[in-house]
Amino acid sequence: MNGLNQKKAKVFSLFLLCSFFAWFISNLSETYESRAYFTLNYRNLPDSLLLGKNSNDQIEAKLRTSGFQFLYYKIFKRRIDIDVSEVEFQNGDFVLSKEVLIKQMDQQLSQNISLLDLDRNQLEVDLYQVDSKKIPIQARVDLQLQQNYILDGEIKVSPDSVEVKGPKNEIDTIKSIKTSSIQLTNVNADFSNEVTLIFPKGLDNSIFSVGRAKVFGKVSKFSEKIFEVPVQVLNIPEGYQVRTFPNSVTVLCKATIERLKEISVSDFEIVADYGQLNGAESSTLFLEITQSPQKVYDIRLEENTVNFVLEQQ
Known part of the structure; x- marks a missing residue:
């Protein structure tokens, strides 16, 4: 007898549950008027404006639609795109009118949803005027080369600059952006x-076009080569000639092996200025390199002075 009663109870519960679901689905299929929240996604910002941190992130709307749709909105918040390019500047604020908001939202809602009203007459958007400029990137590299190797050219950064957008009083203080140390x-x-790039602190309203950069350089093996370069004397008194001892000096040049093959004595110019004596009695002239080849690691005179004699012609 008890088993029969339990079986009847189970059958009754099943019918009761089915009835409840039928009633629930029937009610959900009916049309209602109620309110739902939408998350705002701002887009199409003009180049001269940036979005601040105090902009509203949601809006409440009164809708007419099915219970199924309202149930969906209760479980999942719907995102609505707000086209900021339609803002108007009124009394010091950037605003979107109610009419513009309804038009934009209507275009994104499905046809079985009627937008009846909003919780506000206008939407204030936290925007501010910005300037933009390019800031050079400086590489921070502690480079220790193996013996007999040189940095062939300069250390380079790609990109070599970063574009920053923000209030003029903020971005005017930025002179350069440094990389993290290598x-x-x-x-x-x-x-x-x-x-990574290291940005200065206190730039809460500025944004940067990139956050990383590539630092690279070319390294070559170098060698040394000695050149015997003749000494040229400048500012010799009229009617005289100057003979130097020696009449040529040794120049030590360090560069890549390939570059050394291209260099000749004619790429150098070593001068001694007789005018440096300024009437003083001396038999020594200081030497100066006034012309040298490019793309070399080091150039050094083996002697910094030469002796001379002044002879009348």
């Missing part, structure tokens, strides 16, 4: 490292 030791080959 330490490279015992280097004997070309290098390339991706690094």
Whole structure:
């Protein structure tokens, strides 16, 4: 007898549950008027404006639609795109009128949803005027080369600058952007490292076009070569000639092996200025390199002075 009663109870519960679901679905299929919240997604900002942190992130709307749709909105908040390019500047604020908001929202709602009203007459958007400029990026590299290797050219950064947008009083204070520090030791080959950029503090209303950069450089093996370069004397008194001892000096040049093959004595000019004596009695003239080849690591005179004699012609 008890087993029969339990079976009847189960059947009754099943019918009761089915009835409830039928009633629930029937009610959800009916049309209602109620309110729902939408998350705002601002887009199409003009180049001269940036979005501040105090903009409203949601709006409440009165809708007419099915219970199914309202149930969906209760579970999942719907995102609505707000086209900021339609803002108007009124009494010191950037605003979107109620009419514009309804038009934009209507275009994104499905056809079975009627937008009846909003919780406000206008939407204030936290926008501010911005300037923009390019800021050079400076690489911070601690480079230690292996013996007999040189940095062939300069250390480069790509991109070499970053565009910043923000209030004029903020971005005018920025002169350069530095990379995070790189330490490279015992280097004997070309290098390339991706690094983060270090932005100054206190730039809450500024945005930067990139946050990372590539730092790279070319490394070559170098050698030395000695050149015997003749000495030229300048500002010799009229009617005289100057003979130097020696009449040529040794120049030590350090460069890549390939570059040294291209260099000749004619690429150098070593001068001694007789006018430097300014009437003083001396038999020594100081030497100066006034012309030298480009793309070399180091140039050094083996002698800084020469002796001379002044002879009348």
